[in-house]
Amino acid sequence: xSMIYEKITVNLLNSDNDFNKLKLHLNRVYxxxxxxxxxxxxxxxxxxxxEAEKLAATSGWLEAYEFVKMxxxxxxxxxxxIQLLDSCRGNYIVTIHxxxxxxxxxxxxQEAEQILAEGLNVIPGDRTLNSDLQMIRNKK
Numbered sequence: 001x002s003m004i005y006e007k008i009t010v011n012l013l014n015s016d017n018d019f020n021k022l023k024l025h026l027n028r029v030y031x032x033x034x035x036x037x038x039x040x041x042x043x044x045x046x047x048x049x050x051e052a053e054k055l056a057a058t059s060g061w062l063e064a065y066e067f068v069k070m071x072x073x074x075x076x077x078x079x080x081x082i083q084l085l086d087s088c089r090g091n092y093i094v095t096i097h098x099x100x101x102x103x104x105x106x107x108x109x110q111e112a113e114q115i116l117a118e119g120l121n122v123i124p125g126d127r128t129l130n131s132d133l134q135m136i137r138n139k140k
Contacts, residue, residue, distance in 0.1 A: 005034040013043060019051040037074075044072065045080050052088055061092035062122065093119065093128055100132050109136055 009029060012022055026047065030040040048071050056064040065088035068081075075081045096119035103112035113136050119129045 002034045005029045006039075009035065009039075009043060013046060019047060019054075022047050041075050041078060045075050045078050045084070048075070048081065049084055052084055056088070056091065061088055061095050064088045065092050065122070089123060093123060093126055097128055097132060100129075104132075104136065104139075109139060112136060 009025065012025055023044070026035070026040055026043050029035045030037070035043075048068060052064040052068050055067055065085070068085050068088050071081060096115055099115045100112045100119075103109075103115060113133070116129050116133045116136070120126065120133070123129070
């Protein structure tokens with residue numbers, strides 16, 4: 001039975017299944033003892049990677065970052081999960097920085113500062129965004 005569930009799980013992972021459908025399947029098969037904890041972790045991380053990529057493409061990096069932060073604790077110490085979280089965070093910061101730069105370069109300082117405030121609200125203490133904020137303050 002474990003081999004059958006393993007095959008079904010791999011097929012589901014390789015298809016374009018809905019995140020929640022796959023999550024429910026993984027949890028059920030794990031809870032029933034047909035999937036090892038290690039495989040459940042690996043498959044769950046993979047499911048989060050795919051969903052984060054979809055969210056980033058459709059809703060932006062902030063949505064992807066917020067989604068990934070909500071992952072189960074059992075996967076949060078995995079290297080691939082940590083890389084995913086860092087990637088989402090970094091891409092969100094780049095998005096904010098680029099929006100800031102466009103506004104700053106066009107002289108829209110108040111709007112640029114608001115964009116930075118939004119970014120710093122999500123990721124307080126980020127060096128890039130704080131550096132951008134300092135640039136606005138020096139301009140004033």
